[in-house]
Amino acid sequence: MNAVFRALVLSVAMLSCAPAVAQGNLDINTPAIAALQGSMQQRHAQLAPFYASGAVGLTDRGLVALRDANAVPLAQRGQVNSLVSAENADRAALYREIAQANGHPEWAGDVQNTFAQRWIDKAPRGWWVQRGGGWAPK
Amino acid sequence: MRLRAWRWVALLVLAVCSARAHAGLDLEFAELDFAAGRAQGVVVALPDAGQRAGRLHVARLQIGAQRWGPLTLDCATLSLTDGIVACRGGRLSGLPGVGPVRVSFSYNTAASTGVARLVFADGGRVDVRLGRGGGYRLDLTRVALARLLPFVPALAPWQPAALLDGTLRGDARGLRVALELTEGRFSDADGLHAGEALAGQLSGALRFEPGGRASWQAELRWHTGDVFWTPVLVSPELSVRARGDADAQHIRVASAQLTAPGVSGLTASGVFTRTPLALREGTARLQRGELAELVPRFVLPLVVPAQLARWRVAGAASGMVRWADGGLQSARLTLDEAGFSYLGQRFRVGPMSGVVEWARTGPMPARLQVDGLHWQKLDFKPFALAAEVHGDTLTLAPARLPVLDGAIIIEALTLAREDSAWQGRGSFYMEPVSMGLLTDALDLPSMAGTLSAAIPGVTVSPRRIGLDGALVIAVFDGYVQATELEVTDAFGVLPRLTAEVEAAHLDLRQLTETFSFGAVSGFVDARVKGLEMAAWVPVRFDASVRSSPGNYPRRISQRAVEHITALGGAGAMAAVQRSFLRFFNDFGYRELGLSCRLRNDVCEMRGLGDNEAPGAPFMVVRGGGIPALNVIGYNRRVDWKELVERITRVTAGNATPIVQ
Incomplete structure (x- = not known):
């Protein structure tokens, strides 16, 4: 699963980006970005089963969401909630940091949109993704 | 309601049969009204002669706001004998x-007594007994809660399920209930509010009193199963015991006690209006709550869901809240040896004890004795805080927070709720702290001097701390000053710090001795413009250091030269003949200067020249006197991490000099 995550991060980072950030470098690396990616990678092992079960899905805003808590054993729902919050905090910080590292903090929204699309494009079959506000398995 | 409906059915059959106990008779009623509702299209078919089977059919039945129909009760044997109506082998259908x-x-019919048994398809059973004097008793045996849902449609979205066992007894004086719930569960559509494997007991009594009043008491014990009420997971071992009275308009709770893990002596009282059901006034008191139990479970998931594991809480709290006129009127929170820590012991506050009070009517005092404040390796001495709480505003009285041989003096600090977020403004300054004590406490190389600060304006919000003013460190006979200091997301995923830093007239001899860099005499000025740190690591700045103007001895030791060249890596060299180097311990210089522009983890370096060509060698130390020494750098782009590692190695005293 970590391999899946690494492939996702790399492929997302290396793809060309939206026009607004066409001159930017999504593959840029700083200690902060590396720390965030490390944190996300570590968490991915815990989130992966919930992506696979459809309990957690990828939103069209480049975040993750607990879309079907019923698919999670009750005793784990608090933990999943915490994982989702932590993942979203990391993702939001990652988008800000990439924009910042490119010297354009105002690009954060565009970076987020670009990542949102690519996360969804690169998600394995069966994961739930949000398109046009609605959820569907990929 | 269910009981009354059943009694009505029985009485109806009785009335029909009593009117004329005649075989083969069909009686029809267009509409029958009774206390709780009405029945329309009622047909009673008594058995034909020589037959035993009979039927009761109701086209539409309305009880309260609920409507059903058609309902049919087919009895294998329907009889009227000696005033006793009996149905055997009956089958009721039509209840969705x-x-x-x-x-x-x-x-x-004569004694108004009787018995009935209802058996559901899943084996659940209700036995009803009507006694003399209007008394009744219902015994429930593994009755599925789902069977009752048609009667309480408001519960349907919660998809509740459970098995109920127990007894309900009543008469004209009141009723008593003792129910046991097992295999309980519920959930809303998205599963964010749900319970599973629930089990518990409910017991209670209601006693009717003159004047339309009633007194009641109830006890609820929840001993098995979990409830998830996003984002909080609540575990069992909870019990509530309450008593009070009621009339047509109000339900009064004279006393309610809640017992739960981490909670001792939680009591409440209050008055609810019945229509609509709402709290009119009430008071709740907590004798003692264990914060280590309650805060991680109920507070952290709401406040910092992404960082549950980073916070630890200890101590206890007690308190009181009073509600009236549709709003909170007053509250009191008492802390007893409370404390919290962030990321292990990196930041720790406590133990602290004190009282914070709030009242809608006017300002209330708050006081807190803080016996511990710990940041990194720095310990503050005990201090007291006093404040006034007025509405949504907390105003802190001037306070002194002693640390080492100095103190942080909070001159003013006001926290107020603005646009649904907390904002703070204030000012503080520092009584000078000895750098010797400070560096020792932080395990840094020992430095002489003092640290002080004058911050006339500080602004605080949940995500940002901004300082208007200067943090000044008087050190190495000069000073270092930080202005426009701003910290965002201090306790978040990626804390970010920005500042402008300026240093003047730092004595290089003290500085280089402190960091075991060799010996350099002279003074330098330095500037770090646009410093940005992420996760406390520099990510961007424009820094420069240059000899201070003035006349003073300027010498640089051979060891320092070696270290400077070591910092330059393989591309640096000392422009001095090796044959001379080994004969002198130190050299004269006229000026030294170096700048670093940090971008994308790369330090772009420049030297003393104002118009250095890109890629050309740059002079870091310009020699002067006898013997003279020039130090020239060749590598203008240095990896920041590599540079930091080299500095660490050099100051640790194990550098390998590169002198060409």
């Missing part, structure tokens, strides 16, 4: 969501 119900009953 309930399924067929096997019904048997016997009713003595």
Whole structure:
């Protein structure tokens, strides 16, 4: 699963980006970005089963969401909630940091949109993704 | 309601049969009204001669706001003998969501007594007994809660399920209930509010009193199963015991006690209006709550869901809240040896004890004795805080927070709720702290000097701390000053710090001795413009250091030269002949200067020249006197991490000099 995550991060980072950030470098690396990616990678092992079960899905805003808590054993729902919050905090910080590292903090929204699309494009079959506000398995 | 409906059915059959106990008779009623509702299209078919089977059919039945129909009760044996109506082998159908119900009953019309048994398809059973004097008793045996849902449609979205066992007894004086719930569960559509494997007991009594009043008492014990009420997971071992009275308009709770893990002595009282059901006034008191139990479970998931594991809480709290006139009127929170820590022991506050009070009517005092404040390796001495709480505003009285041989003096600090977020403004300054003590406490190389600060304006919000003013460190006979200091997301995923830093007239001899860099005499000025740190690591700045103007001795030791060249890596060299180097311990210089522009983890370096060509060698130390020494750098782009590692190695005293 970590391999899946690494492939996702790399492929997302290396793809060309939206026009607004066409001159930017999504593959840029700083200690902060590396720390965030490390944190996300570590968490991915815990989130992966919930992506696979459809309990957690990828939103069209480049975040993750607990879309079907019923698919999670009750005793784990608090933990999943915490994982989702932590993942979203990391993702939001990652988008800000990439924009910042490119010297354009105002690009954060565009970076987020670009990542949102690519996360969804690169998600394995069966994961739930949000398109046009609605959820569907990929 | 269910009981009354059943009694009505029985009485109806009785009335029909009593009117004319005649075989083969069909009686029809267009509409029958009774206390709780009405029945329309009622047909009673008594057995034909020589037959035993009979039927009761109701086209539409309305009880309260609920409507059903058509309902049919087919009895294998329907009889009227000696004033006793009896149905054997009955089958009630037509109740949606309930399924067929096997019904048997016997009713003595003269004595108004009787028994009935309802058996649901899943084996659940309700036994009803009507006694003399209007008394009744219902015994429930593994009755599925789902059977009752058609009667309480408001519960349907919660998809509740459970098995109920127990007894309900009543008469004209009141009723008593003792129910046991097992295999309980519920959930809303998205599963964010749900319970599973729930088990518990409910017991209670209601006693009717003159004047339309009633007194009541109830006890609820929840001993098994979990409830998830996003984002909080609540575990069992909870019990509530309450008593009070009620009339047509109000329900009064004279006393309620809640017992739960981490909670001792939680009591409440209050008055609810019945229509609509709402709290009119109430008071709740907590004698003692264990914060280590309650805060991680109920507070952290709401406040910092992404960082549950980073916070630890200890100590206890007690408190009181009073509600009236549709709003909170007053509250009191008392802390007893409370404390919290962030990321292990990196930041720790406590133990602290004190009282914070709030009242809608006016300002209230707050006081807190803080016996511990710990940041990194720095310990503050105990201090006291006093404040006034007025509405949504907390105003801190001037306070002194002693640390080492100095103190942080909070001159003013006001926290207020603005646009649904907390904002703070204030000012503080520092009584000078000895750098010797500070560096020792932080395990840094020992430095002489003092640290002080004058911050006339500080602004605080949940995500940002901004300082207007200067943090000044008087050190190495000069000073270092930080202005426009701003920290965002201090406790978040990626804390970010920005500042402008300026240093003047730092004595290089003290500085280089402190960091074991060799020996350099002279003074330097330095500037770090646009410093940005992420996760406390520099990510961007424009820094420069240059000899201070003035006349003073300027010498640089051979060891320092070696270290400077070591910092330059393989591309640096000392422009001095090796044959001379080994004969002198130190050299004269006229000026030294270096700048670093940090971008994308790369330090772009420049030297003393104002118009250095890109890629050209740059002079870091310009020699002067005898013997003279020039130090020239060749590598203008240095990896920041590599540079930091080299500095660490050099100051640790194990550098390998590169002198060409």
